[in-house]
Amino acid sequence: MSGFDGNRVYSVTVNDAPMPLGIEQPAEAERLLFEFMMQYRVGGEFIYRDKLRANVLLKQFYLEVDLQHIGLFNEELAHTIQDQPGEIMPLFEAAATRAARNILFPLVKGGQEGSDAATAAVPNLQITIRTGMNMLQFRDLKADTLNKLVRVPGIVISTSVLSSRATKLHLQCRACRATKIIFPSGGLGGVGGGGDRGLPRVCDAPEPEGQKKDCPMDPYLIIHSKSTFADHQTLKLQEAPDMVPVGELPKHMLLSADRHLTGRVVPGSRVVATGIYSTFESAKNRTTSGATALRNPYLRVIHLEMSSPSTSGSGGSNPFGVQFTPEEEEEFGEMARSEGFYERFAKSVAPSIYGSLDIKKAIACLLFGGSKKILPDGMRLRGDINVLLLGDPGTAKSQLLKFVEKAAPIAVYTSGKGSSAAGLTASVQRDAVSREFYLEGGAMVLADTGVVCIDEFDKMRDEDRVAIHEAMEQQTISIAKAGITTVLNSRTSVLAAANPVWGRYDEGRSPGENIDFQTTILSRFDMIFIVKDEHNEQRDRTIAKHVMNIHMNRTNENNDENGEAVGEIDIDKMKRYIAYCKSKCAPRLSAEAQEMLSSHFVGLRKQVQEVERDNDERSSIPITVRQLEALVRISESLAKMTLSPTVQLHHVEESIRLFKYSTMDAVSAGSVEGLSRGELNDEMTRIEKELRRRLPVGWSTSYQSLVREFVTQQGYSSHALERTLFVLEKREVVRFSGQKKVVHRCGV
Secondary structure: OOOOOOOOOOOOOOOOOOOOOOOOOHHHHHHHHHHHHHHOOEOOEOHHHHHHHHHHHOOOOEEEEEHHHHHHHOHHHHHHHHHOHHHHHHHHHHHHHHHHHHHHOOOOHHHOOOOHHHHHHOOOOEEEEEOOOOOOOHHHOOHHHOOOEEEEEEEEEEEOOOEEEEEEEEEEEOOOOOEEEEOOOOOOOHHHHOOOOOOOOOOOOOOOOOOOOOOOOOOEEEOHHHOEEEEEEEEEEEOOHHHOOOOOOOOEEEEEEEHHHOOOOOOOOEEEEEEEEEEEOOHHHHHOOOOOOOOEEEEEEEEEEEOOOOOOOOOOOOOOOOOOOHHHHHHHHHHHHOOOHHHHHHHHOOOOOOOOHHHHHHHHHHHHOOOOEEOOOOOEEOOOOOEEEEEOOOOOHHHHHHHHHHHOOOEEEEEOOOOOHHHHOEEEEEOOOOOOEEEEEOHHHHOOOOEEEEEOHHHOOHHHHHHHHHHHHOOEEEEEEOOEEEEEEOOOEEEEEEOOOOOOOOOOOOHHHHOOOOHHHHOOOOEEEEEOOOOOHHHHHHHHHHHHHHHOOOHHHOEOOOOOEOOOOOHHHHHHHHHHHHHHOOOEEOHHHHHHHHHHHHHHHHHHHHHHHHHOOOOOOOOOHHHHHHHHHHHHHHHHHOOOOEEOHHHHHHHHHHHHHHHHHHHOOOOEOOEOHHHHHHHHHHHHHHHHHHOOOOOEEEHHHHHHHHHHHOOOOHHHHHHHHHHHHHOOOEEEEOOOOEEEEOOO
């Protein structure tokens, strides 16, 4: 070390008692930090010296330091950094700059400013400090954390344009031409706030001999060409939706990032920001409010950790920023290998809701998602699964959505009437200070790589529903408004719940009449479930008993439909398991699975064609190539659920069964008792003709005699007769009396 540190004055403390390392001895603190950088080593490697040298040679004038290492080197130093970061950081940067000059120019006297070459080659460095401190939520940032080092997680909702903040100002008096150099303080307020605030009011140059100096007030002009500036950017951080207590708005916070920390993040990325919690006086407060010392808090960023997938689309090794311990990984492996895990997982989805196992299986698939593929020509195929639940009121659709919001690692819950197109995609806002436009991401952007649950999907306005077309298939949101044209990522799964047009599902009408959505949006859903509230005494009893058990807190008697007890997976473990599978596993199709899927798809198309021919109308639920991709995705997610790297035949069979149960069921809905809908309609028109002939206006007859005549004698199906009478009653052609025993013909 002697060669490096020659010609240096060392000071030795005389007292034995160690002085508390305070800011009283800034020189001592700087010396310690300098030593830390030059001497700290892990094993035989001087990590910071080497890192510093590599960075400076690459012309990257910053250094990332781990607070843990400082703690190991000198514990008090680490405490001081946490308690007084505002005072220590400039010393740290000075020490780092000195160390860098020492390393690159060892022969210059002690690395002091003796050489212009050293100063020119190594400008002031920036230190970023990485800590493993506990994270504080926005609501825990109180007055006692002011000016301390804090670590806050959140979602970046908007980033400002890079601006330049002055670090050194070269001033000249406009009257006597005297120059002066000042170093404005950083921060959000201060000179950075714009205007001429903070410049000296009077010229303090000495008077020239023989003439009176006569400089006006505010004489100084800034000479920009000789001043130095640093990049500066303000970010707006919002707390993650899952941290917000019910009934409160999410809190926002301004972050001020400078130099190398600027331009790191885009709106929608989840970050953990480490910084100094400080305050600034906003321009608004100065002018309007009478309170003198009212100040707004903000965070001076010292380090940014990204916890979301990298924007390059590589996805990183771990999309959710969750670390798994080896024990956990082992446990997850055992879970995946255990017998009947898929069934068990499906039953653990919303365990308080009875039955509808197939829907729960579909939701389990949605939570895991398939594999995202990027083709050689840059085209992306989405891996996320979208599910639509369409059904009668009271079938626990919203409960399922609420459960998914809790179980998915990232989720946003919105409701149809309460969300606009801009709220779902992105809105363009105007910055109050700089008057420029910036983007604020909406629900689909915030839930990137997660799930968006949209309730009351049918109550949305059509133009708002169109906004999510692109997000569902292309997984991007393109914006062109107010001079901003951009594309945002929204790699989300959509789980939507809707009611049919008439509130309840009307059996007599085709699915197309019941589902009032456009074909364009229906084809983007991988699975469409029609949930009917069927009357079945046995099932109603079981459900009633189940509901009463829940209300009496007897949930441990969870039995499935066969009366077997169900093993539960609790919701936190579920969350972590899903995150683990998503980060570790991306299954591919095996050759047999591929063959089976393609041949099956052709069969499906044929089936739809037959249904269309029978009913003499185009099916409102299309079966397109998208549905083939849907089958592939469902198979992949089933494989991912058990951490299997390839998709086997049984996965494909299950995915085909789920698809048949959901979408194909919806396509052929409305055909009853072996009759297709077309034949049923023919029968109904014939019966109606007969009825009108047989019952003149004002006459009446008993229901039984009609059944005898039409069903037993003429061979019509009883279902067709019931439907016809139902429709005629709706049109007020007939009315019933005496508990539907007598039929009166009342109108034309």
